[in-house]
Amino acid sequence: MVDLPERRPPTRQGLLAGRYRLGARRGSSVEAAAFEAVDEQLQRDVLVKIVHPDLTAQRRVRGALEATVAALADLHHPNLAALLDHGLATWNGQEVLYVVSEHLTGGSLRDLIDRGRTLTPSQAVVVGLDACKALDALHRRGIFHGDVRPATIVFGADRRLRLVDAGVTFLAIEATGGVVKRSNDVARYTAPEIASGAGAQPRSDVYSLCLALVEAITGTVPFVGDSTVATLANRVDRLLPVSADLGALAPVLERAGRPDPEDRSTAAEFGRALVQAAEHMPRPEPLPLLVSSLFSPSGADAAPVREHEPAPAPAPEPQPQPQPQPQPGAVVEPPAVPGEPLPPPTGPAPAADAMPPIQPAESTAAISLTTLTGGDEAPAAAAVGGPAVEGELLDEADEFPDPPPAAGPSRRWFIALLAVLAVAGGLLAWYNTRPDELLVPEVTGMEADAARNVLADFTVVAVEEASESVPVGQVIRTDPTGNTRADKGSTVTMYVSTGPAPRVLPELTGLTLSDAKAKLEGMGLVVELADPVYDESVPNGTVISWSVPESPSLTAGATVLIGTTVRLVTSAGPAPRTVPDLTGMTLEQATATLASVGLQITQLADEYSDLPVGQVVRQDPAVGASAERGATIGVALSKGPEMVSLPPLTGLNHDQVRAALENAGFVVGTVYGNTSLPLNKTVVDGQEVTAGFTAPKGTVVDLVYIPDEPEPTTTTVAP
Template sequence: MVENEELQQEDGGPDRLEGRIIADRYRIANVVSAGANTVIAEAVDIEQDQPVTVKVVRPELAESAEFKRAFRRQAEVATALRHPNVASVFGWGDTELDGEPTVFWVVEYLSGGSLRDLFDRGLLLEPSQALVVGLEACRALDAAHQRGIVHTELTPSKLVFGDDSRLRVVDFGMAALIGIEAWGDPATVATHVARYASPEQALGMTVDAKTDVYALSLCLIEAVTGSVPFAGDSTVSTLAARIGKLMPVSADLGSLASVLERAGRPEAEDRYTAAEFGQALVQAAEALPRPEPFLLMEASLFAVALREKATLDELPDTPEAGADTETDEETPEPEPETDESVQDGAPEDEPLEDESSEDESADDGASETDTEIEIESPGESDSESDPEEAAVGAIVGASDLLGSDDAEPDADSVSDSEGPGESDSEDADADAGDSAGAIPLLLLTDIADAPTGAVQVADGGASTTASSGSTEEPIPTQEMPAEMVAAAAVATVGSVTETDVVDPTPSGIIYDDEDNGKPWGKILLLALVILVCLGALGYAGWLLVRTKSYEVPDLVGVEETVALNEISGNDWIIETEHERSDDVPDIDHIVRTDPAAGVILDEGEIFVVYVSDGPELRTLPELEGLTQEEALGMLTELSLVAIEVPPEFSETVPAGSVISWTVRGDASLTAGAQVLPETTIVLTISKGPEPRPAPALFNLTLDEATAATDGLQLVLERGDDVFSVDVEVGRVVLQVPPPETPVERGGTVTVQLSKGPDMVPIPDLAGMTLPEAEKALDDAGFVINSLLGTTEGTFVAISVGGEEVQPGDLFIRGTGVDLIFL
């Protein structure tokens, strides 16, 4: 990862990036596009001297620290995703665009253009061709889905071909990250993206791997028919048209129709998985004709320039050597455009043979799509060529020596280091089209590997082309087993040339009269010489055929390229596997080898190196309902980082337990998803139930008060009843705590009910003196208001409110009375 690097440019926007250098490493050659979200540029990796594609995020999208953290996490995931049909991510980092800080990432350069480029040129695919494209896309999707990665924005522009004609899916992880804000409101999504959206995206629902399957079905239908189902004039109409609708398919799709119909069903659970989609395509292939290759167009002048540079680098610096005869005519040098006719994916040192050639009539000769294997003459072989190429050259040299004098090759017929397919007629170029930069797409799914040791040998056996000098008849390809190649190489090393043949004429010294009777010494000497020669030849033969052994070095923790360079001279068959490891978390470093270090391994045996894709992914556990201590312990054990937000009240989760949790930067991830170590988990802890205000219970009956407290999950207790002049009997007079006082859930509210007024009887005062009457009235609960008469007299009468009352009459306690004493 490259950090804190500034984009070295003047003001002026993305168009001024050309010629600038990012991160002191990536020189921008050409700005391909400047969209609303990213600026895409073709560049050269100065350190590796190879073309790359640099994608810079618009600064307004990368303003927040949360986005940058999510970007780095997605970049790590994308870098670890390795598959032949997934575009490789080489690096990422921080930079500036138009003076504003942002982020960028670097992916492999793919010069073959995208499926969208084909559509824009008015080109469509046959169903069998679309099937092959779909199969390779399914392989990429399946690899990503198995790692929990969903593309979410699969369109024809994301299906890109490399110069090897193999399909790659680009922007895994990044497309979802950059598009997440727009999909928050589907109506704001760009129409060209909405055309390939799934119904669940149109409804704003959670998406999964089945969304990518739906999008791929739309791409394949467009590839054959030229139109996208459900496309409307606006984003809203485009999205609405697919909700609840079956995928429309036509008979033009052949056996693909039923497969694409299921892949594009409106309900996600009814669709294929990516793996099932690929299997269905393989089954559908049985009912389709063999796919014909189609032409890819160079994506830009940058790609054409790279191809021309590669062609010039391959041209020889000096005239070819090694021709056995001199000619009057000068052998023409190959023109650069002839190299462009070589099909990507079939390099000159590893040509491929199309299996379809076996089915064609012999009368037609080699078809224009057949790739024949040619070899150089011994004089043209590079000194650094591998042993198998040297052996093949030795076989041709031996055939020159053993052939007749008439078999010497004509200078005009000697190959000028032409690549595969360059000996074809000019009609092949005409069929390929007149467009500059056109690359014939090889359907790699249908091409078999070249047979081991296959060598092109002319009928005359003297050179790589026919001895008559005619180039009209194709030279047949004959297979030679690897054992015969090796044996012929050894035999050629020890063969005798014409200049080494001994003249059989007897020498005069053998018949000398002085030595004629004593030949045994010379015979013994000759025998000894023969034995020594035989021994030397035997030892030389043993050196050639012996199997060398080497000790396996300790490569654990070593960077992959360094490790492979260290064992490159051991002639082992290297197999590379990728796995995740916490012991070796650095990407592209060796985790382990098989066999392990210290084991003696013969050359030619299989040696497996396991390369790290980074630390092991952690499966997110379910944390809801766990106590805070349990959740923190589980996350620590998984090397995940926990942070807590302010606790919240919860009616269902006990205090101190987890109410909810999310992955910071990606709230869509749930339990069971896989994340990298050090991923941050945000925990929300419960404070328990929220206190509720005590209800107002005054003047309510006991039943009414009970219902009010039960609704708030409070407990009602009844205290002692009290007298009340104002409240009817049986209604609440007092409550504790008072209304609106916070009470914990399950807390108690105490009430006292009214017993009504406190009524007391008038006491009998007959015969009492004033002091005796006062005491009796006070004990009974009455108050003396006035006294008429003398204090020395005796009781005469008692009245309340001016009316005379009799003993036993009931009045409210505290009622005032008037007395008469005479």
């Protein structure tokens, strides 16, 4: 383990920590910058990552970074970039934390994708398995990588994959505000649990690796939005879309990309699943990396030396360079591709009997399971098609060929004979070992487990698929289809129903109730009606709001299972109005009063009334009645009291007098005297009135039947 000093000031001009001469900048971000550099002490190329001074100055962040780097320095794995040095130094006048790792020249998976190259599923298995080895080693040490993406999957000149930036970048990102505030490039590969704020865990690395492999195969990353927030939101609670065209790799990626980390593979389980899938896949071609080699990238042999040509002079022996000694338990691997130079020795050479010879593969591919779980828990190797060295993905092109013998005339006939015999023997072997052709049984509609038993003569790959008509767990179809012929042992893809596909909730607000019900019921969802509510702006019968009672936070665009209940709240229109009392108001006052409560006014015919002229004497509907908003209320205005004339009453008896007065609109008041006598006079308010007198209708008239006193007679006596 490398000790971390309190500070290593520069002792030589222009060198970081007195040792590293910085070169070209390889990349930078808010949290760190990476530089190509030369280790002047050991005279070798390295990569130096300098953490931003502001982060270095934060005690919590600095402590977490130092602890992670120290743990990584003690971890040696062939698929993790070697951490060579780390510490504190002064850079541009500020104290920074720096990390030195090996310089890898084979490019990254990001470089390969950016060149327009994609991987075959078989190549993706090779990349994924090496990455799983690295992640499993990290997770067993309690280290979370946190930034698995094509840019951190890097290849060395030996064509071996290494994960870089383990742990360091993620801690820096968290310190600068979390992944939501980082670039969309980081968010493209972030697991749903991190996006939802649940926190990172080892299986988050598995999700990120799964997305990186999907992009390497298809060229695109699922769920990517226009912004970091959109990208993170798109993948929460959503299943990873994996094409069945990936064959045996499809279910492996589907499990590694599940949104719930509890349902997701661990790194070890992911690696074992990749090995099992490889048994049903063709041999991968070498990755199209940009590395120099004595041989072609395909692993083909160099051209043989022609006869009579002098052999080339041997290359001078390279001078060994000082290298750091490996820690106990360090793994040192030979290059995986023929023609690549061996790395400088890091320890004493093993004894001859300690290195088992690599046997030629007996088939086109040989893949075995790496010891992902370690110790006694390591699973048994599952070789495909022939023996394989434990822990390696072997390829015939990766074996070093023996030097070709000189081709002289005396041997040519023998070589030709061997070639003919080889061809004939190959044809005979092919004829004798060709697979039997069998009829693929029809298993559509059967339960998946029963169908597997029926298809026992074939290699069955089950792929889950949604179906509206086939019950969950039953077979929808097979490829090849039933009752067709296929080689015994060949792959039969069995599509198993997961039931109806999740329904995408539509936007229902603003639809009429009938339209909303038709849309939901057509999707197989259940409609529940809540009590309508009054609304001043939404028309009666229109959906105001909706919700899913089981998950009230769901909105349009979210997915639910068939049969989910959706509650609709519709508008009952504007609330009813209570008709106010308008009596005694002028027309203008009544109009304003009705308008304030959303009612209108209409004028009825004027009526006689004791109220002053122009005031409301009557309204329809009456006071306190209920009316809809916008309803019309009728009002009648006063035109004052009605005037009537006193009719002639002379010569009428009492009954006739009473009838005549009442018919004219008068009211009979006090009757004086004997009514059998003729009517003497009519009196209103103490004043005698006669026929033709006008007064308001309803005026009281008193009747006097008492004869007048005769005037005294004066007798004049003549003198």
